Amino acid sequence: MKRAHLFLVGVTLAAAAGLAWYFFTKPTAETEIVKAKQPTANVPNTPTPVSPAEAPIVEQKQQEQVELSEQFSLVASAYAAELETPSYSQPLLAADLNVPEFVPQQVPIEGGGSVAIVPSKYRFHAPSHIQAELVATGITLSEVSVSLRNEWSGEALWQQPLQAQDGRWLIDIIPDKNWDGQLELAVDFRSRGDSQTLRTGIEYSQPVAWVLAVDDSFGEGADLVIPLQLDVLIAGDYRVRAQLFTDTGQPLAALVQEKKLSQGKQTIDMKAYKSVLQQHSGDFVLKALFVEKRPSKPGDLTRYGASKQVEFPVSAFAIGQLSDEPAAVSAEELQRLEFLQQMGSGQ
């Protein structure tokens, strides 16, 4: 302890002497020593020259002041750029496609190791199985069982013991036709003389509507209209999302439409705005169809539809035939932009 103290005092004195020498030999305005810490290696673009490990670190802190209004101006510009395409047809970037459907949450175990329930995705729909894996790292499990219950009512739906297959705890649940809504997937196990239950939330849907097909697309103003045929099992307020790609797989647009739909065969027109189509002259592909029956009143839960096909081809269209009219911006959106600009002007 004493040695450490002496060492610290020594280092401090050396640092003070060195600093005095440094600043007297080369005066630097507005210099502030803020900390004495080695540079971290995980900061990209930061060269880390080799040096004696014991070399003291001095940071010359220079401050640059910015006005908050400048930052609001940047936001206003970014928001204005968003408004250049209509809300129903936003550009789709490759980065938008990399969002994982489920991010595993590891639970640390006393004595080391961790366990995580990892469903293959968050949202399942009938008739697909519920598939997941129990991933145990640094811990051996025994007496493992899996159960499902309704997350809202607490009703127990299913339970079964789980056997490891080739060292992996793979879960494959054949669903019941009555399961619907937010479910809780739970795993019970024993290890190190104790027991534990872990759980995670998933969603299982009995589809309330099916996307059946895509009709011939056509131009309307600045939009390429892609009519979707739906079989609506339960009437309600619907929202349909889809992603439009070129026939070579390049992402183009994220499309969304909302409509009140009656029961039976219905059509909803997805619209792709001219500028997001990037003058593409070939065929298109419509993917990632996502059908929501929205809560029509507070307390109702969102329900979901599904698509009979994973993707639908959309025939090529002469994009040049679409008009060049600017995207419609609602009065509310203009007001939002004005608010940001007002904040940006410092008024």
Add this chain to the structure above:
Amino acid sequence: MNKLTKGIVGLAMAASWQSLAAVGGYPVVLVHGFQPQNLADKPTGAKVSQNGANYWSEYWASRADVRIDWPSQERIAGKIASDYVWPKLQQMSQSQLCKNGCVFVTHSTGDLVTRYIIDNQSLWLRNAGMAPLNIVATFDFSGAGGGSELADLAVNVATGGGLIDLTLRAALSLWLGELPNANNVGVLNDLRVNSARQLAKAPSSRVPRLRYIGSKSDFLNATSPFLPGNDDGVVAPHSSCGAASAASFDSCSKSIATDGKITSQAGVSSLMPYHYPLLMSAAYSHSSTIGNQVKGDVTAANASATYLNNKAIRFNTYDEKRGWWVFSSTYRVVAGSNNSSMSDLVVKAAN
């Protein structure tokens, strides 16, 4: 109460819809965050309202027109929406508070509750034959819209069993006060990372979500090992910045640290739609972003590339002659942050 008194109260109430207008001339609606004590107390009625008033008392209460208060033992899409949010939405529609626009100010889980409101209020009010609210923007302090890993862990601890790491249990106790049981996790279910990110994940309404982020822990960093990246003690930057995916980030920016240092960062590269990180600070914790105390420097999260390119920034210059590591570092600081709290900076900028 006689007629005159009733009239005065009525006039005062009517005036209150128009008078406070704290942000850019727009009325302010407050939506608070998770209140751990609710899990044990299960408040209802006036107690919920009282808790809401206490939550915002330090700074925002006197600058707001309406609060939407909700109890944490309930679920967002369930009773929070039907019993607590809906009456306030109807009230605001009837009073025309937001007819000419209003600004929602949220904290923590209030960010997630507000996303659910933005996604549904127009539909609900129209279906009830009422005018939708015109929400001009939201100011989201320490937003938990992307969920919190602590909620996932708390739900698992609540489920029972003796195998979960004791350090984790201790950290959760610091955050929650007492550990919940399987029957009272309430909104923690919604706050789990995957569940939160699926709730009203992309509202069609293009309301700008302006984000204000701290990165100092309220819990002596005890919870930090369980949160990815440069957390604020309760949520990770992926949540507070509004990142499109849950991952480990050190900052909302790729070029500015939360303490303002202009340096390359493991920053957020893709944001949720219409989410704009605006201010960050290493001096503010999860709870202090909505307080009135000046904690330290605040930096601007939204760096422009040109700003950086025009600066001659030197990193890690090692002066062999002197035998010293000398960093010449530039820190970006928002003017006024030395004498205004983060919340006050925003209000002053708006007025």
